[in-house]
Amino acid sequence: MQMTPSILYHSAVLFATLAMTGTAALNFLFFRKPRALVGVADSDLPMISVLVPARNEEATIEACVQSLLAMNYPNFEVIVLDDRSQDDTYDILCRLRDRDHRLRVLVGAEMPEGWYGKPHACWQLANASRGEYLLMTDADCTFTPDALLLALGAQREYKADVVSMCPDLKCEGFWEQMIIPLQYFIIFAFLPGPLIRLTPFPWFAAANGAFLFLSRETYFDVDGHRAVRRQLAEDIKFSQHVKRCGKTLWYGDGSRTYAVRMYHGLAEVWAGFSKNIFPAFSRDLPLLSVVLVFLFCTLVLPAPLAIWSWARHRPWENLALAAYLLTVAVRFGLSLRFPGAPAWAAPLLPLGWLSVIGIAINSIRQAYSKSGNTWKGRSYPKR
Incomplete structure (x- = not known):
């Protein structure tokens, strides 16, 4: 022929x-789900700061914060930065803060020249945090009670400087269910998972900005979100930057750790x-x-x-x-x-x-x- x-x-x-x-x-x-840290006394667990940038998130912020405050971890704080919202986000946060002292509410500074919105919000949050470890997430996510134990367990099991996970994607309607889950296809068909953790090459890097877990020391050592201050796809760029700085990255299956409905409808x-x-x-x-x-x-x-x-x-x-x-x-x-x-x-x-x-x-x-x-x-x- x-x-x-x-x-x-x-x-x-x-x-x-x-x-x-x-x-x-x-x-x-090899694309693993994290295993929760066990066998450690509450007094030996590090303090974790959960950091949430929020801009015009009145529809989702309450469910997010309530799920965070319900986590079964003994030593954490939740800090939400209202990034100059034009809706009722700030009022909702103040009401939630009055109910639980573990929630701190910040008002975002004006975005300076040379920065984009989310990196600037994350940078402000990190500077205001008190935790030894940071979990950076988004205001449209909800978390299982074990989320922090799972993040810390993955960090220690895989000896990773940065831990990130893909979420359980909540999709409704034809187009959401058709398009959004293709993110799983991209991860599984195009990115060999073991190479993310085992190689230093930045083209084998992945992260989800809705779940970035790392020590405070590591965050500032790599210059945090200031290093990606002018990026719209800041999570991908941050994961590549982490590898360029010689740090290790673990990216796993977080479908039993947190969930998110990214978008509502085709528009x-x-x-x-x-x-x-x-x-x-x-x-x-x-x-x-x-x-x-x-x-x-x-x-x-x-x-x-x-x-x-x-x-x-x-x-x-x-x-x-x-x-x-x-x-x-x-x-x-x-x-x-x-x-x-x-x-x-x-x-x-x-x-x-x-x-x-x-x-x-x-x-x-x-x-x-x-x-x-x-x-x-x-x-x-x-x-």
């Missing part, structure tokens, strides 16, 4: 999907990911373009090609069908691992990735527009 461009394409796609499947299988084995999904995707690639247009072409060729195109090949009775082109079925199998496996990744969305994987590609193109468009990115009522002009 002659090696035509079509055959070469199908063979390359099958090879790429086999690599994704192999990476996912590795992560199914928020579109706006939220548009804010992050291009900045996560350091605004490197050639790099992101290559990635988008790769995603289209390997995760979107094989399904329609398989149908077209079947209709033309070209059995050798069923390599495209094999590639499609392999990626669907990975997505289905994730639905068994994570409750926030519904199984019904697995066969529709190409539609999900086509949506992501559209959002990424919009992210590029936003970055080059005159107004730049807008988030939480703030505008970040193009650089």
Whole structure:
């Protein structure tokens, strides 16, 4: 059989999907849930400061703070910084503070030139903290009672300078359930988990800004969020910065540690990911373009090609069908691992990735527009 461009394409796609499947299988084995620290007396446990930046979070802040204050850890404080909210966030926080002395409420300073909102809020929180360890999270998260024991257990078991975990993603409606759980797919299919912990290379780095746990000493040793003060995707950039500083990073399965509903409906999904995707690639247009072409060729195109090949009775082109079925199998496996990744969305994987590609193109468009990115009522002009 002659090696035509079509055959070469199908063979390359099958090879790429086999690599994704192999990476996912590795992560199914080694992407671990943390184990809670046990056998340590309460008096020997370090003080932990839980730090929450909040801007216009009136819908979620009460549930977040209540879950934090309900944790079964003997020595912690919760500090929430109201980052100049324009809603009732501050009033809700004051009411909660009056009920529990472990909650401290700060009023954020005006954002200085050269900073973005969340890094500035996190930097203020860290400077106000009293704990030996810091847990940085987001105002739309809720936590299980063992969250701090799990974080400390992971830090000590894996001897990691920084611990981060992916959440249990709460999704409602078609588009949320279609697009948001693809974050699990990215982690499992593209990022070999053991390399995050065992290698010093910053391209093998991952973190979720909703769960960053590290010692206060480590935070200030790497210059904290001041090092990523002008980043919209500050969590990814912080994890890469940590590795460049020679620190170790452990990234694990936090689906039994905390939960978050990131966005509500397609409009928020579109706006939220548009804010992050291009900045996560350091605004490197050639790099992101290559990635988008790769995603289209390997995760979107094989399904329609398989149908077209079947209709033309070209059995050798069923390599495209094999590639499609392999990626669907990975997505289905994730639905068994994570409750926030519904199984019904697995066969529709190409539609999900086509949506992501559209959002990424919009992210590029936003970055080059005159107004730049807008988030939480703030505008970040193009650089």
